[in-house]
Amino acid sequence: LHGTKVEKKLHQQMFLLLKYLKYLCLIHYRMKIKKFILVSTCFIMLACSEINMYDTVVLGGEVYDPTKGTFQKINFGVIDGKIAVKSNEPITGKDTIDATGQFVYPGLIDAHCHFVGYAAGLMTVNLVGCLSFDEMVERTLAFSKANPDVDFIIGRGWNQNLWPDTSFPENDTLNILFPANPVFLTRIDGHAALVNDAALKLVGILPEFIEGGKILRKNNKPTGILIDKAMDLIEIPTPPTHLLIQSLLEAEKQCFAFGLTSLADAGLDYASIMLLDSLYKANLLRIPINAMISDHPDNYFPFFKSGPLKTERLQVRGIKVYGDGALGSRGAYLLAPYSDDAHNRGLLLTDKAYLLDLGKKAFAAGFQVNVHAIGDAANRMVLETFAEILPVGNDNRWRVEHAQVVNPDDMHYFSSHKIIPSVQPTHATSDMPWAETRLGAERIWHAYNFKGLLGKAGTIALGTDFPVEDIDPRKTFFSAVVGWGNDGKPFEKYDESKLLSRQDALRGMTIWAAHAQFEENEKGSLDIGKWGDYFITSTNLLTCKPQEILQLQVQKTFVHGQLVFTKP
Numbered sequence: 001l002h003g004t005k006v007e008k009k010l011h012q013q014m015f016l017l018l019k020y021l022k023y024l025c026l027i028h029y030r031m032k033i034k035k036f037i038l039v040s041t042c043f044i045m046l047a048c049s050e051i052n053m054y055d056t057v058v059l060g061g062e063v064y065d066p067t068k069g070t071f072q073k074i075n076f077g078v079i080d081g082k083i084a085v086k087s088n089e090p091i092t093g094k095d096t097i098d099a100t101g102q103f104v105y106p107g108l109i110d111a112h113c114h115f116v117g118y119a120a121g122l123m124t125v126n127l128v129g130c131l132s133f134d135e136m137v138e139r140t141l142a143f144s145k146a147n148p149d150v151d152f153i154i155g156r157g158w159n160q161n162l163w164p165d166t167s168f169p170e171n172d173t174l175n176i177l178f179p180a181n182p183v184f185l186t187r188i189d190g191h192a193a194l195v196n197d198a199a200l201k202l203v204g205i206l207p208e209f210i211e212g213g214k215i216l217r218k219n220n221k222p223t224g225i226l227i228d229k230a231m232d233l234i235e236i237p238t239p240p241t242h243l244l245i246q247s248l249l250e251a252e253k254q255c256f257a258f259g260l261t262s263l264a265d266a267g268l269d270y271a272s273i274m275l276l277d278s279l280y281k282a283n284l285l286r287i288p289i290n291a292m293i294s295d296h297p298d299n300y301f302p303f304f305k306s307g308p309l310k311t312e313r314l315q316v317r318g319i320k321v322y323g324d325g326a327l328g329s330r331g332a333y334l335l336a337p338y339s340d341d342a343h344n345r346g347l348l349l350t351d352k353a354y355l356l357d358l359g360k361k362a363f364a365a366g367f368q369v370n371v372h373a374i375g376d377a378a379n380r381m382v383l384e385t386f387a388e389i390l391p392v393g394n395d396n397r398w399r400v401e402h403a404q405v406v407n408p409d410d411m412h413y414f415s416s417h418k419i420i421p422s423v424q425p426t427h428a429t430s431d432m433p434w435a436e437t438r439l440g441a442e443r444i445w446h447a448y449n450f451k452g453l454l455g456k457a458g459t460i461a462l463g464t465d466f467p468v469e470d471i472d473p474r475k476t477f478f479s480a481v482v483g484w485g486n487d488g489k490p491f492e493k494y495d496e497s498k499l500l501s502r503q504d505a506l507r508g509m510t511i512w513a514a515h516a517q518f519e520e521n522e523k524g525s526l527d528i529g530k531w532g533d534y535f536i537t538s539t540n541l542l543t544c545k546p547q548e549i550l551q552l553q554v555q556k557t558f559v560h561g562q563l564v565f566t567k568p
């Protein structure tokens with residue numbers, strides 16, 4: 001505790017005790033012994049009550065220790081945002097939380113998500129799953145009513161194949177409802193958009209022909225459907241900063257409601273990192289973020305020059321690189337062709353020479369390198385490159401993000417070079433219906449092997465990758481330990497030997513996620529001296545039934561000792 005605020009507080013309390021002793025010494029001369037004992041007892045009680053004054057005390061809860069993997073019924077007190085005491089004796093505080101019969105967990109850490117991207121997405125209409133044209137229009141209208149400040153309405157995710165009429169929609173209704181505001185609604189695959197006339201007007205005169213794109217017309221008038229390159233005709237404005245801030249605060253609220261108290265944003269540009277920094281300085285944003293820098297010299301050079309950045313809530317000490325694409329779109333880079341596409345091995349997005357050069361620069365500047373690698377060929381390239389830069393047994397904690405398909409011959413790098421697998425269990429359960437078609441019966445055994453990775457690395461960091469997946473960390477835990485589908489039902493075929501134990505999954509969402517970003521001494525467990533980041537619930541995640549995991553309700557969430565969420 002040396003040099004910390006807690007130490008300062010303890011000093012103050014020692015002085016307080018001495019002050020009371022001084023008064024006692026002054027008055028005891030004038031008293032008889034019986035009276036003296038009475039008065040001194042009163043003084044000591046008074047002193048003790050003030051000494052034991054914590055900002056918040058949490059009493060009677062079953063407190064989870066992820067390192068041991070057990071609960072312990074114990075009281076704890078928080079001073080200046082940090083855990084200052086754990087005791088079986090009663091303690092008092094300015095605020096008292098009665099957690100009797102409840103379970104208290106260290107706050108969850110999402111080791112890989114896209115928080116700023118998620119917040120930006122909140123400023124758009126979610127059209128995924130609309131079952132009719134009318135539903136798409138209703139959602140767009142509801143969004144515009146709820147967000148009167150948004151001038152240019154952007155929506156994503158419609159799919160006319162789910163509608164009664166599967167032909168492309170037209171923009172007449174949007175023109176009536178939104179005569180002045182541009183509306184731009186992208187189809188689920190990102191290859192087409194429905195826009196209104198107010199949006200088309202921004203282009204001026206529409207060209208007859210566009211290379212690589214199409215403007216659909218009916219009776220010589222555009223229908224509002226733009227295909228591929230034609231979508232680029234309309235420049236979508238970047239949202240005003242004040243709206244982005246509003247969305248960041250809304251996104252933070254959603255995190256707190258799930259007991260998330262810390263995040264790692266997997267790829268931010270310089271401007272976004274500076275925006276976060278200013279929001280912390282203005283005491284607006286409260287959720288601590290470990291920001292990975294996006295792979296572009298404009299983003300990382302300023303940080304490589306000044307060295308890692310560390311404040312109470314913001315850390316910048318890692319760079320995020322994309323090794324390959326994703327499995328669903330056959331962009332993941334494989335050692336052998338896709339089982340359902342004999343001439344395709346996917347695509348390497350970053351070659352070895354580039355990664356080697358960037359890795360050496362990052363190593364010299366004291367930064368972590370975190371590379372997205374999904375296919376077994378991408379994983380091999382990344383692991384071999386890391387091994388060329390990092391000494392055996394180093395503690396630089398470089399990470400492979402996703403590590404989805406890893407050839408057994410390459411697994412040893414995780415232990416020899418202490419490389420951390422950072423995985424998202426919901427990807428496994430989301431991909432399960434089609435993953436074997438892409439990979440084939442044999443390769444699927446080397447995919448999503450959480451337990452195998454943990455066995456080699458001795459640690460594993462868990463995340464959600466939201467907004468690619470749902471923000472809900474209950475699903476991460478459920479997928480990691482139960483391995484059933486997102487509908488909460490078992491798959492016909494799933495290799496359960498790859499799943500994690502409940503204790504290990506909780507470690508991956510707390511102490512190991514903290515370790516993966518060099519913060520295990522300040523968060524990830526409720527030990528004295530660490531931040532008071534925790535949540536309270538009535539669910540015992542070690543013993544509850546599988547379905548009960550998805551029903552867990554967070555009662556209260558605290559970040560740096562401050563109450564940030566109470567269940568309504």
Ligand SMILES: [Zn+2]
Pocket residue numbers: 112113114266465
């Ligand atoms: Zn990601």
